[in-house]
Amino acid sequence: MATPDLDARATENFTYGDLCHCSETWRRTRVANTPREPDTYAAIRQLCAEILEPAYAAFGSLELTYGFAGPALTRLIHRRIAPRLDQHAGYERNRTGALICPRGGQAADFRVPGVPASRVALHLAETTPFDRIYFYGDDRPLHVSIGPQNARQIVELRVRNQRLVPRPLALVTLGQMVG
Template sequence: MLEELCTCSNTYSKYSHLINPYPENSESEQALINLHQSILIPITNKFGAEKFKLTYGFCSKHLLKFLNHEKSRICVKVDQHIAHERNSKGNYYSKNLGAACDFQIVGVVSTKVIGFLRTLDFDSIYYYGKDRPVHVSWSSTPRRKLWEFTEQNTPRPYSN
């Protein structure tokens, strides 16, 4: 699953010959393993691995360079897609440590997926619409935050 979490993005597919998609920090790798065990395995057990579609996973420092040149909704300082990676000054990119991914369950509305995610040990969930991927993160210190994003990409507390 680590390979899939690191190589599933459209940006990686487009520039794969130029990008190292894997974590440099072992803490990032462990956070991705924890995300997989605590969130993704229960999700695939509940809804079926054949319906699970990962749309975005880990953002390596190399991938980040390409995302900065494309229209991207990733917010490195908040989202945990970059996990525990550090910048050239040795500081974490994200103020929220952990790991995150975006996924869909084919044929299942996102509100139903979120209903199940709420029973798990998640850090944050982002809802973008009933037919859109769901963002979920894992952290060793979970905040248990649920956010809904408007069409203008403005976050507000999840209301369902």
């Protein structure tokens, strides 16, 4: 199966390249960051259709801050990433042929200018199928993933002693944060 060009539209408002070329590290280095696996392209398309398009429709323009991360890009990022867990590698495989992230799926981090991340998270949690939402604070990008299990897990990550500490959040608690 042929893989799409990165300039091709995954959905109406997003190209595959939007997800591959959005990170600060990629903009600085321009390292090759093109998916190899057809399933990764399918997961990017699904993420755009089920998460990013609904967010775009509800809030307007999105600022993507981190999307697909292949091995070359991942090697250049030295902190606060977990490729075996975070789903940014999609369905890409390591040198031994195993999935980099056994969860499968795809993730993107984004913000909506002028809108608290908790409000965006609540909207997505109430209206979309998702696997995980990682909430880092109202003024930080939101991490949202889709996957085969779509576990609907919401996690707040707080900094304690210079480390990110995860805390599961119930939907009602997220709603209380929004007010």
